[in-house]
Amino acid sequence: MSDIYQDGHRRLQEEFDTRRLAGRLDEEIVxxxxxxxxxxxxxxxxxxxxxxxxxxxxxxxxxxxxxxxxxxxxxxxxxxxxxxxxxxxxxxxxxxxxxxxxxxxxxxxxxxxxxxxxxxxxxxxxxxxxxxxxxxxxxxxxxxxxxxxNCPRYIHKMKLVERSRFVPRAARETPVPAWKKGDWVCDVLPAGDPARDATRPVLDR
Missing domain, CATH: 2.30.110.10 (Electron Transport, Fmn-binding Protein; Chain A)
Structure with a gap:
């Protein structure tokens, strides 16, 4: 068995009578x-x-x-x-x-x-x-x-619409987020931040 359970876990397991169940899960799936x-x-x-x-x-x-x-x-x-x-x-x-x-x-x-x-x-x-x-x-x-x-019962079923366009990909220029172009932040960006490159495309999301 693992040492996944600590005092707080055990207190709630005792209160709700799940200690045996928790032990079995530790034995079987962890x-x-x-x-x-x-x-x-x-x-x-x-x-x-x-x-x-x-x-x-x-x-x-x-x-x-x-x-x-x-x-x-x-x-x-x-x-x-x-x-x-x-x-x-x-x-x-x-x-x-x-x-x-x-x-x-x-x-x-x-x-x-x-x-x-x-x-x-x-x-x-x-x-x-x-x-x-x-x-x-x-x-x-x-x-x-x-x-x-983990038990999947509360996972909402959803489908992918579009992956983020900000994920870096080979042979493609990654856009910068529009918030990094704001007056409130542009003066404190690191020297090498991509947002300092005026040629980079800018996207909100």
Whole structure:
């Protein structure tokens, strides 16, 4: 069995009489190696949610999107994904540097499936996978501690209409977001920010 449950979990499991159920789920579905089924979910994904925590215990959750396959299974315990240009706050990535704790939630809204992967993350600007991801700032690798599917009953069924036009693609100039052209922010952009390039296309979304 894993050590996924802590005191708070146990208190609620006792209150609602789910400790036996929780124990069985831990025994049967929680694992720490990536199965072929897990790999299919991960490498088909074009988005996931990333939960992190700072040294004070304060949580942050962010959305990460890309082309299908932007999250790579490196080995049976490790996944990797690129970090692209964002708003410069680095809330999630800064938390990973500080605490390494990462929780990823993959959801396929068309098939109504979801999967969790929790583990420890590292960040590397010289990772060999950098060459495979145009405009990546660095690569994040997460070594899995717990992997498990979740009950799909509350997932709303949705279909993809269009992938984001801001996702970097090879041999194509990536547009910049219109908000980075605003008077309130343009004077504090980093020297190498793509928004400083007047020839770049600009899109609202």
């Amino acid at each position: 694992h720490d190696t990536i199965t072929p089924e897990d790999r299919a979910v991960i490498e088909r994904a074009d988005m996931f949610f990333l939960a992190t925590v700072d040294p004070r215990g304060r949580a942050n959750c962010s959305y990460k999107g890309g082309e299908p396959g932007f999250v790579r299974v490196v080995d049976d315990r490790t996944i990797a994904f690129p970090n692209y240009d964002g708003n410069g706050m680095y809330l999630s990535m800064g938390n990973l540097l500080a605490t390494t704790e990462a929780g990823l939630l993959f959801i396929d809204f068309e098939t109504q499936r979801r999967m969790r992967l929790n583990g420890e993350a590292t960040i590397d600007r010289r990772d060999p996978l950098m060459a495979e991801h145009p405009e990546a700032q660095f690569i994040v690798r997460v070594r899995a501690r717990e992997i498990f599917p």
